[in-house]
Amino acid sequence: MNQEEIRAFLKTRRDKITPEQAGLPVYGNRRVPGLRRNEVAMLAGVSVEYYTRLERGNLSGVSDSVLDALAQALRLDDTERTHLYDLARMANVSPARVRRRPAQAAVRPGVLRIVEGMPGLPAFVQNNRFDVLVANPLAHALYSEMYADPTCDANTARFVFFSPAARRFYVDWERVARGAVGALRIEAGKNPYDRELSNLIGELSTRSDTFRVMWGAHDVHVFREGTKRFRHQVVGNLDLDHESMALPGDTGQSVVVYSAEAGTAAADGLKLLASWSATAEDAQAAQVDSED
Numbered sequence: 001m002n003q004e005e006i007r008a009f010l011k012t013r014r015d016k017i018t019p020e021q022a023g024l025p026v027y028g029n030r031r032v033p034g035l036r037r038n039e040v041a042m043l044a045g046v047s048v049e050y051y052t053r054l055e056r057g058n059l060s061g062v063s064d065s066v067l068d069a070l071a072q073a074l075r076l077d078d079t080e081r082t083h084l085y086d087l088a089r090m091a092n093v094s095p096a097r098v099r100r101r102p103a104q105a106a107v108r109p110g111v112l113r114i115v116e117g118m119p120g121l122p123a124f125v126q127n128n129r130f131d132v133l134v135a136n137p138l139a140h141a142l143y144s145e146m147y148a149d150p151t152c153d154a155n156t157a158r159f160v161f162f163s164p165a166a167r168r169f170y171v172d173w174e175r176v177a178r179g180a181v182g183a184l185r186i187e188a189g190k191n192p193y194d195r196e197l198s199n200l201i202g203e204l205s206t207r208s209d210t211f212r213v214m215w216g217a218h219d220v221h222v223f224r225e226g227t228k229r230f231r232h233q234v235v236g237n238l239d240l241d242h243e244s245m246a247l248p249g250d251t252g253q254s255v256v257v258y259s260a261e262a263g264t265a266a267a268d269g270l271k272l273l274a275s276w277s278a279t280a281e282d283a284q285a286a287q288v289d290s291e292d
Contacts, residue, residue: 002192003057006087010055012218013074014040021075043073059091079186083220086189107134111247111255120274121259122240128187128252129200130157130180138270141277142258145169145233157184157200161208171229171237181214182221187252189220228258234276238269 015034019026024039035043041051046066054062054070067088071081107115107125115123115136122142124135132154135143145166146152146159157180160166160173170176184204187197204211223244230238240258247253260266 002087002090005189005192006057006059006091007055009083009087009218010070010074013076013080014055017075022073040070040073044069046070057091059088061092062088079182079220079222083186083189086186090189090192107253108249111253115255118257120270121257122270122273123255123257125247125253125255126156127254128191129155129197130184131155133253137277138274139258141273142230142232142238155200156180157204161204161211165233168231169233171231176228177210178214178219179221179223181211181217182219183223185215185218185220186222232269232273235269235272237265238273239264239266240270 014037015032017034019030019035019039022035022039022043024035024043030036037051037055038048041048044051044066046069051070059067067084071084074080076084111125112134115125115134118136119138122136122139124139125133127133132139132143132146140147143156143159145163146156147154149159149163149165151162152159160170160177160180167173184197184201187194188201191197201215205215225241225243227239227241230240232238238260240260242256242258245255245257247255260270
């Protein structure tokens with residue numbers, strides 16, 4: 001699996017670069033969309049035979065200096081460069097020596113208190129497979145359509161690709177979808193023998209043509225701070241800033257928090273969302289009491 005990933009990643013990066021971008025002269029008709037192997041080899045300062053070996057998926061024993069030269073020749077950005085290093089690292093690890101990761105640990109009580117201690121902001125903890133492990137009431141309200149859809153199983157990647165509601169909920173659906181695919185590609189490079197991750201990717205590929213096409217592009221993505229635009233079924237449009245904070249002591253877990261600047265329409269929308277959430281909780285509690 002790792003060799004195929006390396007081969008496809010290097011080839012798709014090579015295909016994206018034109019000779020003009022690389023500062024190379026162009027002669028005659030070209031049958032390849034990007035650079036030829038010999039051109040990448042020249043730019044990286046290695047032999048054609050050596051680069052051919054690399055692009056066939058063999059990165060075992062490759063030095064950092066060669067990886068740096070290769071990243072420069074292929075004009076990789078920081079995220080792509082890190083992904084290349086992850087692929088090279090795993091190429092030097094035997095599958096038999098990989099220690100299977102235990103089932104995802106529960107969210108630590110201290111982290112849970114932090115999430116619950118932000119009642120005015122949607123906050124949740126997710127793992128590297130986009131499973132939402134815990135969420136505060138406002139996050140539940142924001143993602144109410146995901147929780148209402150049993151096919152999603154509280155997984156935002158499944159929500160993006162399986163639920164018709166997601167295309168309305170995410171105003172910039174395609175950007176969100178490509179970001180999710182790129183983040184999963186990063187995780188697959190770091191953990192090629194993670195069975196649960198592989199099962200999720202296989203499920204998404206089998207059930208979503210769109211995911212399968214995006215996955216084939218071999219693009220990578222890391223979630224950082226930014227703004228997401230939502231169209232909530234009850235409160236309407238919400239343009240929310242988001243922060244994703246990795247938990248170093250909990251492999252693969254991160255805290256995601258959405259917020260809005262005071263006095264903005266989005267801040268008013270969060271207050272309305274909180275009111276709607278409280279009303280829904282009261283109605284549910286009343287129904288339970290009547291059934292008892």
